Amino acid sequence: MTNKARTKSRKLMAVASGSDSGLRSSALAEILQEEIIQGWLSVGESLPSERDLMVQYSVSRATVREALRILGAKGLTEVRRGRLGGSYVLAPSTKTISNSVDLFIQGHDVRFVDLVAVRSAIEPVAAAQAARFRTEEDLAQLNEMLAEADKVIDDIEKFSEWNLHWHLGIVRASQNPLFLSFMTSISSALYSATEREEFNLETRKTVAQAHRKITKAIEAGDADAARRRMMRHVTSYAQELDLSTDVTARALGEAE
Template sequence: MSEIEPPTAVARHPVQLQPMQVPKASDVLANDLRERILRGEFPPGTALPPERELVNQTRMGRTTVREALRILEVQGLVSIKTGRAGGAFVQQPDGDAVASSVSLLIRGQQLRLTDLLETRETIEPACARLAAKYRTDEDLEALEAANSVIGDPDSTLDDFLRANVDWHLAVARAGHNELLTGFMTALSKAIYASTDNTAFVDDEVRKTTYIAHKSITAAIRAKDAAAAMRRMSKHVHSYAEAVVQVEERTEIDLAKD
């Protein structure tokens, strides 16, 4: 008989486990409520259960419940009111929620001015096209009101800049697309905050801006989508080129100093 060989010894290695990310209880509760709101289980205006009742239902601590509601408030899904008739009330997310998120992205990533200008050149002509298709009489009034300030030679620089932003946002709102309006709100404010407006805006820029806006507004009024898109594309491209030239010139002057 042949001898039976003993089993080969198996080398033993310690088991390696990866760290596990355990979600916070407040995130879990906020995620559950968010999904139910977005699915329409809680229509806008619905009052969520009082804080004490949420604590009893979820068996989570009061601090956890408050933090979850705060998350939803920041995301624009609930409005929290204080007082005897207060509480957390469901609301629909709108363009302001989009603008807030985009603003955080722009500031958090510290995006370059050229990135913002390129994004604007891509988006805003589409906004003008939609404005020409869907504008109302109220939209036209908003465009004309903003442009009247832009064309006023006695308006201050702050008045001009504020009216300029108002006009561009009025174009976006005239398209009645909440997503684009949110993008343009964040984008316009970031661009003007990043631009050396004192060095850039002079009488010639004001005049050119006023003429361009009047031309685009006329196309929107006439519901000429192609012309509105073409004129807006030319306007924002010319603006981007001028801003970049000023920024480069400023950097050179600073380097000389």
């Protein structure tokens, strides 16, 4: 028996023997999720009907419905109405990953310094990749955002939103969907700090200037300069929040 077969066998046993309906639903959802991820259930294909799943796994309708709800919440299926209605397979997307990370952040005691450390580890690499792989459309969007800087610089709330969109634009230009998923999922909590009083007008002007320099390096295709300038930028951000030492250590994997 292969490892995959053994794993599925254990999950089937969990479905059949679980005394708690929640555990049975979770186990059934894991089986169906595995079939979707492995491609055994194709994108656009309908899952078996509720009745068929009840018979196949010897579970109640409530267990099946909860398992389907779990899959839907993960962005793996959607419910369609009508004569051919049912649960249909969706392609796993960046949103799927982002939702999972967001749920983890909400369900665990993730400290702000850890979020900043993730940013410090990802964004300099993303900036370097953006310099190599950005499209003309990416550049146009980044430059369009830079042109808006002077319009939002005096409004800290609008500046915070502008700052968020620019950073996500850099990550998007890296063409790395995993980077984009992680940064999207932590962005709201992370960039809300730019609304703090430490981000006064002079600081916001410094941030906007850093954005211009990073974008210029990306436009020039200079990956090393883009990485260095982004690292300097995120380090400066941490210093504004008195987090720089801890963040740098964590980003480099040196924290205890």
